[in-house]
Structures are given as C-alpha cells and as structure tokens.
Amino acid sequence: MTAAANSHGLTFRQDYFGDPPAWAALVALLEDTFGIDVSIQDRFGGPDPTSMPFGYFDESGVSAANFSGFSMPMMVDGRLVKAAGFQSGAVRPQWRGQGLYRDLMNRAFGWCDEQGFELGILLTDKPAMYEPYGFRVLPQQRFLGAPPPAETRLAGTVRELSLDNAGDITLIRRVLRERTPVSSVFAATAQAEMFLLNGFFDPDVRLTYLDQFEAVIAWKEDETSFQLLDIAGKTILPLSAILGSFDRRPDRVEVFFPPDRLDWQGTQETFESDISLMVRGSAAGLSGPVMLSPMAEF
CATH class of the missing domain: 3.40.630.30 (Gcn5-related N-acetyltransferase (GNAT))
Structure with missing residues (x-):
C-alpha cells in the first residue's frame, strides 16, 4: 500500500x-x-x-x-x-x-x-498522462466514399434488435462469441460487454440481425450517409450485400473500421476526436491505417 x-x-x-x-x-x-x-x-x-x-x-x-x-x-x-x-x-x-x-x-x-x-490499449482525453508508461497515440482513420452497387435484396429476415429484449440480448451475445474479426488489420475479436454497453449508451445506434448470414450489423444513418460501425458474424458480408439487405441507396458511406473485408475501399480521413487511442507493447508497430470500432470503445 x-x-x-x-x-x-x-x-x-x-x-x-x-x-x-x-x-x-x-x-x-x-x-x-x-x-x-x-x-x-x-x-x-x-x-x-x-x-x-x-x-x-x-x-x-x-x-x-x-x-x-x-x-x-x-x-x-x-x-x-x-x-x-x-x-x-x-x-x-x-x-x-x-x-x-x-x-x-x-x-x-x-x-x-x-x-x-503483447499490446496495451486505452482511450483517454489526457494522453500526456500515459506517455511516461510507454503509450503512444495511434491516429485513427475513418473511411468515406460512394456506395458500391447494392445487391438485390436478399432472401431471409432482416430484423431490428432491442437491448430491452432479453431474447435479443442472448442472440447478440451468441453471435459475438462466434464472430470473425471485422477487419484483419485492426479489430477486437471478442468484447461482448462493450458492444452491448455502447449500443445501450448511444440511442442512435441501430442493431439489425440478418438471419440468412447470422450477422448483427451496428449502424447509423442520416439524410445522406450510411454509417457502418461494426459487423458481428461468422463471416463478414460485403458492403453491397449489407446495403442490399437493408434496401438502402445512400449518397455516401462512412465506415468506422478498416474496410479490408468489405469488398469496398473508401478514402481515408483522419477521425477527429477529443479522445485519443493509445497503445504500448511489442505488438504496437501497426502498419496500416486503423480505427477501433465505436462498438468496441471502452
């Protein structure tokens, strides 16, 4: 003590x-x-x-x-x-x-x-406090661009999930346990607790289940853009399949994680925030542009 x-x-x-x-x-x-x-x-x-x-x-x-x-x-x-x-x-x-x-x-x-x-991660608005302990700020990039041609709406049920529904919570937890990381560049592989908390604390987040793919899509939208926050599923759907399943034709797409598994490539843009992502350790030498999904923030 x-x-x-x-x-x-x-x-x-x-x-x-x-x-x-x-x-x-x-x-x-x-x-x-x-x-x-x-x-x-x-x-x-x-x-x-x-x-x-x-x-x-x-x-x-x-x-x-x-x-x-x-x-x-x-x-x-x-x-x-x-x-x-x-x-x-x-x-x-x-x-x-x-x-x-x-x-x-x-x-x-x-x-x-x-x-x-191998790697330590934290989010903070006081990065100087953690630099003496070996942490460094990792700039984050979101990805913007025109949507791909949407596939024809696919068969299967598209259902909105609610975090007030115990059955939906159980479903989300099961999907998260079995998920494939949304990116091979930088992505959390688990963290059901933060996914659920972030979905609860942000009322604008929508969670949609695509039963054909056994996937939960976390997303937002406004008048012109479709904002993809995370995908939890055994396989990662192409962006065109997601837009087709949702029957969406936005003017612009914003993706908040590296889109290497989406069969779509947007333009990188620095993500401006008062909160810094910091890393330390032997695995901190990252090679590609990164962003931690908002559903994995803690």
Whole structure:
C-alpha cells in the first residue's frame, strides 16, 4: 500500500468483482465521476469476467480510486494478438493529488506485463498522462466514399434488435462469441460487454440481425450517409450485400473500421476526436491505417 493510501486509512483491493458491495462501490465511483451507470452490465450478463480491477476503499467501503485492466484479444495485421485494455480509471476529489492513480496504474501495467500481454490499449482525453508508461497515440482513420452497387435484396429476415429484449440480448451475445474479426488489420475479436454497453449508451445506434448470414450489423444513418460501425458474424458480408439487405441507396458511406473485408475501399480521413487511442507493447508497430470500432470503445 502507498504511504498516501495508508495516511488516509485506505485499503488496497484487487480482483474484487466477485464481491457485490465492492462492485456497487465502483459503479458509484464511475457514476459520480463520469455520469455513466455501468450497473446496466448486470442486465447484459455482468461485468467482463476477464477484468482485473485495482482499487482503494475507505473503511466504510466507498471506492476512493480505481484502475482496471481486462483481456481484449485483437486482430492486428493479420495476426491474433494477446492484448489488454485499460479502463475505469477514477479518483474521488478528496483523494486526488495523493499518488493513488499513479500507484494503481503501475499495478495494472505490471499485471499486464506479468500476464504476457503483447499490446496495451486505452482511450483517454489526457494522453500526456500515459506517455511516461510507454503509450503512444495511434491516429485513427475513418473511411468515406460512394456506395458500391447494392445487391438485390436478399432472401431471409432482416430484423431490428432491442437491448430491452432479453431474447435479443442472448442472440447478440451468441453471435459475438462466434464472430470473425471485422477487419484483419485492426479489430477486437471478442468484447461482448462493450458492444452491448455502447449500443445501450448511444440511442442512435441501430442493431439489425440478418438471419440468412447470422450477422448483427451496428449502424447509423442520416439524410445522406450510411454509417457502418461494426459487423458481428461468422463471416463478414460485403458492403453491397449489407446495403442490399437493408434496401438502402445512400449518397455516401462512412465506415468506422478498416474496410479490408468489405469488398469496398473508401478514402481515408483522419477521425477527429477529443479522445485519443493509445497503445504500448511489442505488438504496437501497426502498419496500416486503423480505427477501433465505436462498438468496441471502452
């Protein structure tokens, strides 16, 4: 335990998601800090079982500070990479400036190295905080262009899914377990928890099931563009098949992941955001333009 934690009567805990009061304390910390309620995960099957939280708690069980790692296998340049993501970093105001966050980061990054993760990934609006730990910003590119000629609408059911429907949640989780990475260049291979959370927190995201392909398509649209966020399925459909199944004829397509498996090639455009994607580790030398699907953000 750090001297700062000891002076405040805090107790260090690790791997505590199996303790409901401790999990509830972390939920409260994240809601108070970021205004998000991650307890919705209980509806979706609970928190990621690979998560390894590191935290400090006061004597009444309040979560004073936390920083978590989790397994996030990635496809990178055609190779399956053992990667770890880092999230849920927060310190309550009364305990800031005491070195707690730095201590928890060191513990989490040390755990990552001990477990043999080749790649560390995080999203942050404070990239300078993580550069001393070997992280670098990875610029992201989205892909824009004219749509391909849409195929004739294919046979099979096209059905909108709802995250208020338990049966639909079960279906999405099954499809995600069996999915092929949406890109061979840069893509998450699992992460059902974040897919569901991102779909829940963004009301503009639409989830559509194509039963002929056993695929879930995450997408948005406006007056002129079709925005493809992710595809979860055993095979990755060509963009023309997706547009044909949806009976869409947009003026423009925007794809938010490398489109190498879509049989379509758009023009790269730098994705501008206040949130930076950062990576560290031996597998951080990526060769192609990348973007982390918005459905895999954490």
